[in-house]
Amino acid sequence: MSINIAIDGPAGAGKSTIAKRVAEKLSFIYVDTGAMYRAMALYMLRGRVDIKDEAAVTDMCSNVHVGITYEDGEQRVLLNEEDVSGLIRSEEVGNAASAVAVYSAVRAKLLELQQSLARTHNVVMDGRDIGSAVLPGAQVKIYLTASVHTRAERRYKELVKKGESPDIQVIEQDIIDRDYQDMHRKISPLCQAEDAVLIDSSRLSIDGVVDRILNIYKERCC
Ligand code: DC
Secondary structure (H helix, E strand, O other), X not given: OOOEEEEEOOOOOOHHHHHHHHHHHHOOEEEEHXXXXXXXXXXXXXXXXXXXXXXXXXXXXXXOOEEEEEEOXXXXXXXXXXXXXXXXXXXXXXXXXXXXXXXXXXHHHHHHHHHHHHHXXXXXXXXXXXXXXXXXXOOEEEEEEOOHHHHHHHHHHHHHHOOXXXXXXXXXXXXXXXXXXHHHOOOOOOOOOOOOEEEEHHHOOHHHHHHHHHHHHHXXXX
């Protein structure tokens, strides 16, 4: 039987950095489910679909195939066979991903892919509903969060590094709006699964969080 580690939490809590490191340490594969929602959103944006129109988005779902592959240990996301990994990281695509993620047709499409990966591989999977809905039987479940201010500051620094001149207040408001949308949707909202361990990364280093997760894994699985 495969071993599954689920890491959920709001945008900007550090899930992907931490999940990647945990996966590396354990030689598991890292599955970034947010990237799958982002690929779906990119497809809708390219097709100029009104993402507020559930029927139109649902219609488009029948022609789209999202897949993932690994290159030098890095997850690549395929949208109808095209590698779109470099095109899905913008705020626009992230916000559109949160918007299309409310629809059952979009979630059903990706659920199948996520569950089949976890059945056939040892995975560290991150997202919003992994412990609560996608992999309810995961051996380790983590709910990773941080204050809005900490998350906004991290995002601000990332954007400055990229040469942009962001406004921290705009970033904070964006985070608040995205949290609200992800936590209040009807299907599989972002929430802490009953049996998930809560980790607040506001005052912890990346290594500190990784070590805590590895210790929980050792206690439960070794
Ligand atoms: O983690 P991220 O920022 O790449 O995710 C983008 C959006 O995708 C997020 O705001 C909500 C949606 N998402 C989801 O609904 N369920 C998941 N398991 C992962 C992401």
